Amino acid sequence: xxxNITGKxxxxxxxxxxxxxxxxxxxxxxxxxxxVANVTMSVEKERQKVEVTVPLKGHIIRAEQVSNDxxxxxxxxxxxxxxxxxxxxxKLVTKKQTAGFFNEEFADVDEDEDDDxxxxxxxxxxxxxxxxxxxACVQMELLGHDFFVFMNAETDEVNVVYKRNGNTYGxxxxxx
Numbered sequence: 001x002x003x004n005i006t007g008k009x010x011x012x013x014x015x016x017x018x019x020x021x022x023x024x025x026x027x028x029x030x031x032x033x034x035x036v037a038n039v040t041m042s043v044e045k046e047r048q049k050v051e052v053t054v055p056l057k058g059h060i061i062r063a064e065q066v067s068n069d070x071x072x073x074x075x076x077x078x079x080x081x082x083x084x085x086x087x088x089x090x091k092l093v094t095k096k097q098t099a100g101f102f103n104e105e106f107a108d109v110d111e112d113e114d115d116d117x118x119x120x121x122x123x124x125x126x127x128x129x130x131x132x133x134x135x136a137c138v139q140m141e142l143l144g145h146d147f148f149v150f151m152n153a154e155t156d157e158v159n160v161v162y163k164r165n166g167n168t169y170g171x172x173x174x175x176x
């Protein structure tokens with residue numbers, strides 16, 4: 001696996017690069033050797049953040065971890081990526097999809113772990129009324145939720161607002 005490392009508000013020392021290479025080299029057993037992993041390391045005040053993105057054919061494996069120590073963040077992000085890969089593999093095996101971007105040994109392993117199976121335990125239905133995104137944010141706050149689905153009064157499309165870090169909000173709009 002090839003690793004591209006970039007830094008924001010941080011000097012990428014040889015020690016940090018080596019730590020990323022050491023940790024992410026554990027993931028080599030999962031991917032073909034021409035797979036590219038993009039690593040972004042950033043510092044914001046006391047937050048040491050590591051983001052790893054591995055674009056695959058039709059999918060993206062991505063993880064982000066924040067801590068007070070960059071080396072801890074690197075350790076945590078590697079564990080998250082590995083968990084995601086195991087879940088993704090079991091999905092591929094279950095659906096009998098092609099796993100051409102994975103290493104053959106990894107893709108061929110059968111796993112009987114039901115822990116990774118996705119179980120939808122509740123379905124909720126509700127009426128969607130037209131409102132503006134700002135009103136949807138207020139409604140979301142009143143309900144105490146992290147996201148809110150609504151009909152955008154400006155576009156007549158179903159949108160989602162969600163809470164982001166730093167008391168900000170995001171808006172998800174469909175793209176056709």
